[in-house]
Amino acid sequence: MLKNKFLILFVIFCSVCSNSYSQKTIQNIDARTNLSLNGEWNYILDPYKMGYLDYRQEPFDKSLTGKGGFYDNLNSPKKNEKVEYDFSHEPTLSVPGDWNSQYERLLFYEGTLWYKRDFNVSLNNNNRYFIHFGAVNYESHIYLNGKKIGSHKGGFTPFQFEVSGKLIEGNNFLVVMVDNSRKRDEIPTVNTDWWNYGGITREVNLIETPKSFINDYKVQLAKNDSKKVEGYVQLDGGNLSQSITLEIPELKIKKVYNSDKNGLVKFNIPVNDITFWSPNNPKLYQVKISTPNDEVLDKIGFRTIQTKGKDILLNGKSVFLKGISIHDENPLIQGRLRSEADMRMVLTWTKELGCNYVRLAHYTHNETMLRLADEMGLMVWAEVPVYWTISWSNKETYKNAENQLEVGIERDKNRASVIIWSVGNETPVKEPRNIFMSNLVDKVRSLDNTRLVGAALEVERDGYTVTVEDQLGDKLDLASFNEYGGWYWGNSKDLANYSFDIKFNKPVIISEFGAGALAGFHADDETIWSEEYQELVYINQLKMLEKIDGLRGMTPWILVDFKSPRRQNPVYQNFWNRKGLISNNGVKKKAFFVLKEYYKTK
Template sequence: MLRIIILALIAFTAFYGQGYGQETIHNVYGRTFLSLNGPWNYIMDPYQMGYLDYRQKPFDQSKSGKGGFYDNLTDVDKSMKVEYDFTYAPALEVPGDWNSQEEKLSFYEGTLWYKRDFVISPKNNKRYLLYFGAVNYECHVYLNGKKLGVHKGGFTPFQFDVSGKLNDGNNFVVLMVDNTRKKDEIPTINTDWWNYGGITRDVMLVETPPVYIEDYKVQLSKDNKEFIEGFIQMKGNHKPEHVVLEIPELGIKSSFTTDNRGRATFRFRTRKVDYWSPEHPKLYDVTITSGSDKVHDKIGFRTIRTVNKDILLNGESVFLKGISIHDENPILGGRLRSEGDMRMMLNWAKELGCNYIRLAHYTHNETILRLADEIGLLVWAEIPVYWTISWTNPHTYANAENQLAVGIDRDKNRASIIIWSVGNETPVTEERNIFMGRLVDKAKSLDDTRLVAAALEVEREGYTIKVEDPLGDKLDLASFNEYGGWYWSAPKELPKYSFDIRFNKPVVISEFGAGALAGFHGDEDTVWSEEHQELVYINQIKMLEKMDALRGMTPWILVDFKSPRRQHPVYQNFWNRKGLISNTGKKKKAFYVLQDYYKTKTMGKTN
């Protein structure tokens, strides 16, 4: 049986490869584009009446291809029976989830249609790409009543080439979006965060030349930081193309010629680089020019590697003073929608004393990665392989691998990202080990300049905490979640515990924590009080400091966040209260415990 599973995975991934997902243009914010953000009319459609006929057959697969909401029928003849009209439908703001914008949609999981009108006069000598930053979860996309395609995955970007499909003047886009949780998807049915549905990130109509710079990578060499290496990928033809890479501050201006695949690779020595770090987040202006296209970016150069139990950033030992973060604005509600939302979260992390954040449990907005580059925060980036996945389903694996590949592709030039994580708290079985092991191999094959990790689980035997997950053999870190003082043991018992870690690797605690309702006070034994959470943090630090391999942590979590699993009507009310900051922005007592620890923490013990 196991051999069959392995062969199925190999065969399926060999067939789909990187083509399982859709290619997207790199550095979309550096392009010319028409923003389609703003109000979109919507229709809630729990029975998918706008997509399926009464025999459950899709309208867009019929001979005429007509009959669905995507036809966007308006001002019809009085003799026609039409049971929808976007013109009179309410509107939702895009980017944004539907759950936080309309009370009746708060818990809604199902199908919802979006429609947006726009005006454009397309140019004959330009190519046009309809780009979506993220739509949760499955969406069918239509332009002027014609289907462009389908995308799955709630946190990764995708696009459609709409060159030659645009009207000169009025146009409309319609999306059918379905955020229903399903067993074989990524993530699966059971999670501990809100399933925010909708068009949650930017929508753009991107304009490019017919032959354009589709992708590029400009990074320090893994093995020798005196060299810059990477590639430039052209799109639009397979003829040799002259391309130029410039980094003026480093005195670099190098020319290359693309091959018959439109690709040019390079590796060249550079003068001394001012390395990027949290203390000094230096970014260089980088320009790539072709015969018809030009792209600007800001890129930092740094190295990251491990040696035995040390993490070396630019060759120097570093301790990762971190915190975990969800893509959610607790004050306004819903997904982070603007740069202001994201700066608020990152500024709180900096105030806490962090040089590092874990962006859990899925691919976050591209903008927050660029902000982390700018202000100096190291990043653990993760995909939503969470808890118990359909380990033996080859389609599920292909979905996970695609989300991993798209995230790595989008953010490969971000200096802030030092860790790709392939999952969180996945239970150990042989099938899971194969699934997760293949993801680790994939991540390393796509990017050998960063570390690969996963948030593992622990086992306890008396006062010994054991870390022996076999997946750890393939990872660069001994990284794991442990909830001593909350889900097991009492806070006062924590200093008695010791760790038995089978890996000679740096230890990074990916989660620990405890819940507290901000403003609720009691003695330290009173669960849900700020004092109880404070005691958990005090004694967690005492316990963790005994590990000589401890090189970082991201306690759970910066801010309270919404979760349908958290139902206590007094203390939770559908909020996970493990945040160090409340959903109103109030800092809890544990915030200051961790802040004080980070102020004095060095590579050795606390000063």
């Protein structure tokens, strides 16, 4: 009997662990039938994890009964029943949204917090159902009607769990435990220069699909071939051998295929008279994929991106990447970007600056941001949070990084705006790191050979010479690196004396440069934190960078001031990184107009 109990425990444990990285996410969830679970969720602050661990620090959900945690959602106890929580009498948090920016008492909170939401559903037994999360930071455990449906790690990537057969007709409740504690072996690791916003930061939806449905697809131009659309459609479900129709009406394309026994169709279609997507003409085509039981609509642009020597070619023509770096943060109301309006505001600022390109740092941004970039004509550098010093030799850390990279590529592979997949930022050169990062580059190329691969490389300085020879650059398409002349090293008035020794015959992208300034603080151009100091850094940086052979773009750091616990000066920072060209109340600093004028000449 005891042996059987241990066997049951083992099975429970394994079934939970297997969900740490969830099944392949459904492509284009906004095109599906879905019930939004956004809105007000009750929450319980739980710094001791009382709702998850017993007094022996063992998880309740791995016990024989699985009972005892906050996920039971007991709210009408019997008079002789002791219950030490009650969601129904707790305050609420808005979802999507981080918890740090919604209540002052949660501003610096890092730890465990429980969410609960009631919802009503009318079930169709002929269909399947999935709970889909746009992002939850960082580790989450999800329970439906008191039963665990899965767990996930990673604060910026989407995930889902199938709940077919687990929903009940009428009233249901969803409980999510979220823990944003920073840990050395995670991605990102303990040390970052942005706010660790905890919570359900992006949309939550209940997705309804047919029994067999279109789970994934890719429709893009072939590598370096502007006259061929290729890709695939992948079905999920029981009946996988079906007819699949692909239509792009404006290109007079309508093709019917039969999927193989695994539900897969690959296609290769010649095209003529196609209008290519570009910043000057962000053309998107209506694409329809259908089966006898399912249909998905998307808007997709077609373009080629490649390098030739020290040049970058968009649709075969040389392009200079006039960019800026962006965090997933709204400075005006503080916290993560919550809505399309928030994101459109930020991208409109980039267009006003004269940008044709943005670096979405330092993690996977909201899918809506990428779709807006498609629409507004902004090329994108997309990144994963392999940032600074990672546990390079830890196999699970690498697995986590690779998973986040793969999920981001899966989600955004149909976005014409994405021209660069970045595998990391400012990672210190040493052998374990070189292996870790090289493997990530190989993974990108195995998943997508139609885009460029980059990273913010390390540089070395000797006197007035800046050398770029990070061996990871051998595997990349770009000589891309950060440098902070005039701020972290050197004097802004000495920048004219610096030269760059770049060991790669590749296009040069300056992925970061900049200086901090408090908007409205004016002084002479030698006074740190003044707008005038930041302005002079930009003026002299641009003159210095213009001398680089093969300079093909830049993303200065950063568009807007953003929150960071590392930035504590009570007069000039007050937990804000002030390198933004726009302040946290929307005021454009003097350096904004310097960069804007420069981009007019490119």
